[in-house]
Amino acid sequence: SCTYCCVKNARGKLNCYDPEYIIQNVEHQLKQGIKQLYLTSQDCSIYENKGMNLLELVEQIVNLDYEFFLRIGMINPAFLIHNFDQLISIFKLEKVYQFLHIPIQSGSNEVLQKMQRKYLISDIIDKFDILRLTFPNLTISTDIICGFPAETEYDFYRTINFIKWLRPEILNISKFTPRPGTKAKEMEQIESRIIKERSIRLSRIFRNSLKHINDRWQDWEGEILVLQEGKKPNQAFGRNFAYKNVFLDDYKGELGKFVRIKIERVDGFNLFGRLV
Structure with missing residues (x-):
């Protein structure tokens, strides 16, 4: 040991x-x-x-x-x-x-x-x-x-x-x-x-x-698993296949669902996207 x-x-x-x-x-x-x-x-x-x-x-x-x-x-x-x-x-x-x-x-x-x-x-x-x-x-x-x-x-x-x-x-x-x-x-x-x-x-x-470690995720499209509510009203939080933090604004769907999204903004460790 x-x-x-x-x-x-x-x-x-x-x-x-x-x-x-x-x-x-x-x-x-x-x-x-x-x-x-x-x-x-x-x-x-x-x-x-x-x-x-x-x-x-x-x-x-x-x-x-x-x-x-x-x-x-x-x-x-x-x-x-x-x-x-x-x-x-x-x-x-x-x-x-x-x-x-x-x-x-x-x-x-x-x-x-x-x-x-x-x-x-x-x-x-x-x-x-x-x-x-x-x-x-x-x-x-x-x-x-x-x-x-x-x-x-x-x-x-x-x-x-x-x-x-x-x-x-x-x-x-x-x-x-x-x-x-x-x-x-x-x-x-x-x-x-x-x-x-x-x-x-x-x-x-x-x-x-x-600061720039996640820039490669800009404009990425793919599935995420929506796990819980986000920090803002009508915001959801989920993860993609690489365990990345993804926030979705104006999400009205169910939690526990796989949804297809596009990343529109990267901020440090967090990714922000929308449904596609």
């Missing part, structure tokens, strides 16, 4: 639910009219039960004869590297959101080694090059820890460069805090003011990158 994580100490090893139990629960929800489902875990990629892996489980779920979207929860970077074909196959399934939450944690190989994260940034970059070619509209979410013990300014600079290259739509930034019973607690700690300063710098860089 990673040198900084106390979850395994507190909760023990992850266990996988019986696939029949999962599928029965999914079908029960779909019969109630649910249209958006989350397959979630601390690490979805480790799923294996009764000889069924994550891809095979997802295939059985999406083969259920209902209209819905399925979002896959957090995937460990090791899965991206060692089970890449499986991940590609999952995202090719029509009912699966093209949304990937993958916690990279640092752009420095030296820091990753101290974390006991068993991958190199070069391996991650190689796989993302292929992912982006295969799924050009893939939405990416990642996690970064600022101020891990002995993280140098150069290590942090490499993390900044990696985030600039990756251009994730969602970035969860954590300030390192030593946890009892972890190896990282015994390592050389960084001053809290430095950790805070690095967190602020990375947040600023990320916010600046968001």
Whole structure:
């Protein structure tokens, strides 16, 4: 396990639910009219039960004869590297959101080694090059820890460069805090003011990158799933196949419906469209 994580100490090893139990629960929800489902875990990629892996489980779920979207929860970077074909196959399934939450944690190989994260940034970059070619509209979410013990300014600079290259739509930034019973607690700690300063710098860089990250969606036409009321009167909120936030003004239809729309305006992470 990673040198900084106390979850395994507190909760023990992850266990996988019986696939029949999962599928029965999914079908029960779909019969109630649910249209958006989350397959979630601390690490979805480790799923294996009764000889069924994550891809095979997802295939059985999406083969259920209902209209819905399925979002896959957090995937460990090791899965991206060692089970890449499986991940590609999952995202090719029509009912699966093209949304990937993958916690990279640092752009420095030296820091990753101290974390006991068993991958190199070069391996991650190689796989993302292929992912982006295969799924050009893939939405990416990642996690970064600022101020891990002995993280140098150069290590942090490499993390900044990696985030600039990756251009994730969602970035969860954590300030390192030593946890009892972890190896990282015994390592050389960084001053809290430095950790805070690095967190602020990375947040600023990320916010600046968001300004034009969704411009490619301007004038896009396609289906979205209308999920709930929006922030304004007669406004609806939904998501498209890439899990993008889409707002519809003057929507008088039902919630839980798939409708065809055209994007007329892009504002940061949000897309604004109309029915077509």
